[in-house]
Amino acid sequence: MxxxxxxxxxxxxxxxxxxxxxxxxxxxxxxxxxxxxxxxxxxxxxxxxxxxxxxxxxxxxxxxxxxxxxxxxxxxxxxxxxxxxxxxxxxxxxxxxxxxxxxxxxxxxxxxxxxxxxxxxxxxxxxxxxxxxxxxxxxxxxxxxxxxxxxxxxxxxxxxxxxxxxxxxxxxxxxxxxxxxxxxxxxxxxSGWAPVGGVNTITKAVGNVIYTINGERAYDVFIRYFGMSKDRLISDPLISIQTNYPLQILRGEGASILRSPIIVNEKEGSITLAGGVKEGEQFQFSNSPGFxxxxxxxxxxxxxxxxxxxxxxxxxxxxxxxxxxxxxxxxxxxxxxxxxxxxxxxxxxxxxxxxxxxxxxxxxxxxxxxxxxxxxx
Known part of the structure; x- marks a missing residue:
């Protein structure tokens, strides 16, 4: 070749x-x-x-x-x-x-x-x-x-x-x-993204949309964890949300995969990710790494x-x-x-x-x- x-x-x-x-x-x-x-x-x-x-x-x-x-x-x-x-x-x-x-x-x-x-x-x-x-x-x-x-x-x-x-x-x-x-x-x-905080559980999800985390509305958990306001979410461009706040889904053997949020919906209380997840899966939030x-x-x-x-x-x-x-x-x-x-x-x-x-x-x-x-x- x-x-x-x-x-x-x-x-x-x-x-x-x-x-x-x-x-x-x-x-x-x-x-x-x-x-x-x-x-x-x-x-x-x-x-x-x-x-x-x-x-x-x-x-x-x-x-x-x-x-x-x-x-x-x-x-x-x-x-x-x-x-x-x-x-x-x-x-x-x-x-x-x-x-x-x-x-x-x-x-x-x-x-x-x-x-x-x-x-x-x-x-x-x-x-x-x-x-x-x-x-x-x-x-x-x-x-x-x-x-x-x-x-x-x-x-x-x-x-x-x-x-x-x-x-x-x-x-x-x-x-x-x-x-x-x-x-x-x-x-x-x-990826290099390091997890932060404790382990969370996806308690309701359909495909790539998470509705509840630890039994709470996913939207509420997300904005509370990162200290966000509604105005900040509106002003943040899509790429900023994707870049800075991925979820680190925990898999077996110590492995994990990242899922980026692409839509946060206050009315539904949901977070739409760039890839599917399952109910019962656990994850940690993560922040953008340094250079x-x-x-x-x-x-x-x-x-x-x-x-x-x-x-x-x-x-x-x-x-x-x-x-x-x-x-x-x-x-x-x-x-x-x-x-x-x-x-x-x-x-x-x-x-x-x-x-x-x-x-x-x-x-x-x-x-x-x-x-x-x-x-x-």
Missing amino acids: KTYSFQSNSIDQLKASLASSQETEFQPNLAVVFCSKQQDIEAVRAVFVGANIDLVGCSTAGEIVDAELYEGAISVLLFEINTAYYQLLYEDYLDGAVYEASVKLAQRAMQEYKNPALIIMSGGLAVDAEQIIRGIRTGAGRDLPTYGGLAGDDLEMRSTTVFTNHHLTDQGLVVLVLDTDKIIVKGLAR EIIDQTIEEFGELKKSTPEAEGLILFSCKGRHGAFGPMLEDEIKGIYDLWNQPMIGFLSYGEFGDDGTGRCEFHNETCALVILKEK
Whole structure:
């Protein structure tokens, strides 16, 4: 497997960079593409279709190429890879049935390979991405290595897009399925957010909406805990709420996942999260970490480097909320991760991430940096 990464700011530049990559012995047949909605995504697709290159990707809230973070751009990772080692799958959920679509995708992946891994992107601003993970487990009959992210739209919060050569939708899933008997697929998801305060219990919830915490209205618990007022909630932009006040859902084996609040509803007394939770689950609140967390995150990925020292391609899914929390310092985190392997890497700023929680179990996360490493065996 060979890889090549590059960034483009226009369709003409994309065509030129693609043509330049093909002037060598490198002959790509697969591309992963992350693209700002400021670009003409249909035209981007046409470039790869015209070059007879398989394509999978999504819209973004920021683009990553190697050690750099861009805005309004196109990031591309080209592969020259045996076509027997991968498949591109697509399912829409126009009726809102994201769980059912995920079950189908996992079943199809299992039909293709005995031991598949999934690189998955989802459109849809209102999607409950926890249902994607649950659907994959049901369809496969077990956990599958699953990495990816929810597509972005530069924080316009209007419409996000996923695409392949033949499909483009704002309510669907696209998946690059890899045969792990042929391709090493390893990764890690890390947030750095530290829990604060005591353990709380979700006592009433439906999907991604929490109605009561410890038997009280969730809204009341939330604003009391953080000393908020109604006026402050109204004045806080969405990204500020998502960035600063995630819930740390406690999972087994000492693991936890973050769930960002996206809506607080005083009338209903509810909090709507970016991913689903279950009644009876326990959590702790958390605050935005300091900048020292960037160094800590790089160190944790350094531990992954020890167990997976070689890579031929890397894909990074980093929450847009981290950009809100760290600002330009986020570029230090991206560069630090790239420097560990110093191999072609692309990524994007997402609205939610899929990745290994550190126990070998892949979950849906918020406020997290999720990396996947690829190498032919």
